[in-house]
Amino acid sequence: MAGRPDVAALQRILHNEWGANEHVDWAAAAARLGSSLPADYRHFMAVYGGGCIDDLIVLPPLPTGNGWQASISGHKGGFRELWAMEGGVPGVDLGADRVLPWGSGCNANEMGWLMAGPDPDQWPVIVWRRHGEPRWALFDCGMAEFLRRLMTAGFDECPLSDLSLWGRVGTFVHHEEQERRFHAGLDPMTGEPDPYAGMFD
Template sequence: MEDPTGIAALTKILPSDLGADEGIDWSAAEVRWGTRFPRDYMAFMSIYGAGSFEAADGRGGGVILMPLPKESIYLDDETFEEETQNARGAWAMLGGQEGLDIDPDHILAWGVTSGPDILCWLTTDPDPDQWPVLVWGRHTDEDFTLFPCGMVEFLRRLLLDEYDPYPLSIDLRDVSLRYLHRLERQKR
């Protein structure tokens, strides 16, 4: 059976044992952001949840964000809010990407790196499953780079080192890389 989200291919290279279903209220997220979300992102949140990529030596790399805040005793649970504002502001300030004339309101952040890059969707297509990934690379050759794939496929290719040049300011190609759910990360 075909997996339209690509999540099965990702779980083959990125163990999901330290992930957890985030239990997102997708209807509330749609109301908050005024849009549906890509199926691959929803599948990712149901298997891995919000959390971070970390190497065996404890080096952190990237964080996948939640679309809504969750009740927590911890203050560092991240959401889309701040990073989306940062990405939209950078797009407006830096003039976007040559040849791509879009309103910054069509940028929605779903992740960040310690680089500190911001991983986004370009939401101009009415079908969220068609949203390409837009990376604001803080220490990369281009300020903004567009990737014609969804979030899960972008992560799979990133982890398998299929991009040349590598699109982030930090290296997530470490074979010992794990994904830690946000609550697991906080326990450690």
């Protein structure tokens, strides 16, 4: 997976200081999910891991064991239910078994892939927007390029119904670092002291 230009371009704007190699068992992930996953996503997991870009959650493929981070396998059912309920992307005649999530958040937007063929590297990104019509939209790019273009305003308009990362580079924090900060009484994303720490344990 070395030398992926899409992930390298993302790294030029999104620092991975608080990232960590997720050390994914990709064979186990493929068996659990019924498919291998795109190479840019796998490289992202090696460089950044699962975690958050501000309010946008990037899901690791499988549960991490600490209960802090959601996963693709855990999020898959709800994502596919949304596709079935909302009718999917207009003009796309594929069932809910052909979509798979990779991200969530930013005011309840959902991001995933349309499994449009046997080669995961050719899967386009699909997005469910909480607000706006149509709810589902398709973007002919991979996950890493989608994130870069979101944060550099590289689409004709914001692909999400939330502008918090539109034209603005967020901060990535791996889920283990978020959990460490939380238990230390710090804000999981900023690392600053949290005045509400311990109030809701």
